Amino acid sequence: MFVSDCLEANEQNHLTIGGLDVTELAAEYKTPLYVLDEETIHRNCKLYTDSMAQFYDGNGLVLYASKACCTMTLCKLIASEGMGLDVVSGGELYTAKKAGFPMERVYFHGNNKTRPELELALSCGVGQIVVDNRDELLLINELWGNAGKRADILFRIKPGIDAHTHDFIMTGQIDSKFGVALETGEAMEIIKEAASLPHVQVVGVHCHIGSQIFDLEPFCTAAEVMVNFMADVHDALGLTLTRLNLGGGFGIPYTPQDDPIPYNAYMQAVSRVVKETAASRMLPLPYILMEPGRSIVASAGITLYTVGNIKEIPGIRHYLSVDGGMCDNPRYMLYEAEYDFVIANRCTDPKTATYTIAGKCCESGDLLGENIPLQQAQRGDILAVLATGAYNYSMASNYNRIPKPAMVMVKDGKSRVIVKRETYEDIVRNDCE
Numbered sequence: 001m002f003v004s005d006c007l008e009a010n011e012q013n014h015l016t017i018g019g020l021d022v023t024e025l026a027a028e029y030k031t032p033l034y035v036l037d038e039e040t041i042h043r044n045c046k047l048y049t050d051s052m053a054q055f056y057d058g059n060g061l062v063l064y065a066s067k068a069c070c071t072m073t074l075c076k077l078i079a080s081e082g083m084g085l086d087v088v089s090g091g092e093l094y095t096a097k098k099a100g101f102p103m104e105r106v107y108f109h110g111n112n113k114t115r116p117e118l119e120l121a122l123s124c125g126v127g128q129i130v131v132d133n134r135d136e137l138l139l140i141n142e143l144w145g146n147a148g149k150r151a152d153i154l155f156r157i158k159p160g161i162d163a164h165t166h167d168f169i170m171t172g173q174i175d176s177k178f179g180v181a182l183e184t185g186e187a188m189e190i191i192k193e194a195a196s197l198p199h200v201q202v203v204g205v206h207c208h209i210g211s212q213i214f215d216l217e218p219f220c221t222a223a224e225v226m227v228n229f230m231a232d233v234h235d236a237l238g239l240t241l242t243r244l245n246l247g248g249g250f251g252i253p254y255t256p257q258d259d260p261i262p263y264n265a266y267m268q269a270v271s272r273v274v275k276e277t278a279a280s281r282m283l284p285l286p287y288i289l290m291e292p293g294r295s296i297v298a299s300a301g302i303t304l305y306t307v308g309n310i311k312e313i314p315g316i317r318h319y320l321s322v323d324g325g326m327c328d329n330p331r332y333m334l335y336e337a338e339y340d341f342v343i344a345n346r347c348t349d350p351k352t353a354t355y356t357i358a359g360k361c362c363e364s365g366d367l368l369g370e371n372i373p374l375q376q377a378q379r380g381d382i383l384a385v386l387a388t389g390a391y392n393y394s395m396a397s398n399y400n401r402i403p404k405p406a407m408v409m410v411k412d413g414k415s416r417v418i419v420k421r422e423t424y425e426d427i428v429r430n431d432c433e
């Protein structure tokens with residue numbers, strides 16, 4: 001009945017997550033509130049890790065792309081699943097370190113890692129750096145050299161596949177700030193140069209073709225292109241790359257219209273392509289990495305708001321305002337992301353009304369959705385926005401000096417705070433008098 005499996009309706013017609021009544025969570029922890037269901041995260045992780053074992057003899061590692069939602073609790077949870085972690089900033093790395101995440105299982109991404117960030121990675125002992133460009137390559141060689149060490153590196157490659165179209169297209173992707181291009185020879189050049197540097201060891205290549213993708217085909221094509229490139233590198237430079245990181249981007253259901261492919265089907269399809277291509281090019285099977293972010297956490301999460309003012313503009317629309325908005329979920333504002341909404345305290349009532357859901361920020365574009373079918377609402381109702389576990393908290397801001405919401409994890413019929421609600425004191429903490 002709801003887009004995520006962890007959501008149901010109880011006898012009082014209230015929405016539940018992981019079996020807990022969300023109106024009670026809202027009363028206990030106040031709103032706005034992020035809620036995550038631990039069992040769903042665990043199940044999603046297991047789908048990926050099991051598929052790696054089942055279809056690729058476990059010769060790989062599933063990394064969680066922590067930018068989707070990065071907290072110390074989540075880092076610990078991911079570590080306990082035996083997975084690795086993808087970080088793209090000093091802040092994400094610091095969070096992982098502080099959570100005790102095993103650093104050898106961390107992959108450090110980013111198109112402009114700063115010197116201090118790389119120094120942090122070096123001192124933490126980060127396992128692998130995914131190098132974006134030549135300047136960064138030289139800087140890493142220098143920093144690791146000064147420390148008498150050698151960095152294991154992968155290169156971020158633009159494989160020339162744009163999956164962000166209905167019929168995905170090859171090439172035309174050179175104009176991206178991420179990585180080095182394959183078709184221009186740039187990628188081969190940089191690997192050749194890296195192979196001559198004393199303080200880096202090129203272990204593999206990486207690509208990430210996009211996000212919220214519902215087809216298997218772009219992933220299979222990317223895998224084929226990448227394995228062929230690894231074989232080209234072997235033939236041209238006599239260098240055997242052992243790791244192939246195929247990125248993330250697996251789609252999740254935000255609305256009932258979305259129909260994602262089961263996550264284990266990706267590994268099944270991709271492993272066949274990798275095996276076939278490697279065999280045809282006489283390349284040893286690479287160790288595979290994949291990096292799901294959204295599909296690990298999105299459907300585990302909801303956001304709860306209290307309904308405030310409802311404003312009718314006759315003949316135009318009804319605005320329903322909530323006690324959060326673009327400050328805790330900027331995704332509608334950024335890319336008109338679609339969500340499913342429900343009045344949590346009457347969750348199975350028919351959706352007979354239509355509202356534009358507005359936030360409380362001083363910005364006309366501060367909306368969570370437009371022309372949303374919803375139960376007839378009134379002030380004081382609890383509005384739930386579904387499938388908000390990814391790219392909500394991680395993209396939140398303090399615009400208008402609004403404190404960030406708390407985050408609660410539910411498990412086995414119990415709830416616990418995993419990120420405290422910010423206070424006004426937090427808001428002024430770094431202000432100088």
Ligand SMILES: *Cc1c(COP(=O)(O)O)cnc(C)c1O
Pocket residue numbers: 065067068086109208210211212247248249250291292293294295
């Ligand atoms: C964003 C990103 C991911 C995760 O993407 P999802 O769509 O959340 O699965 C993985 N790898 C890289 C390099 C990314 O930039």
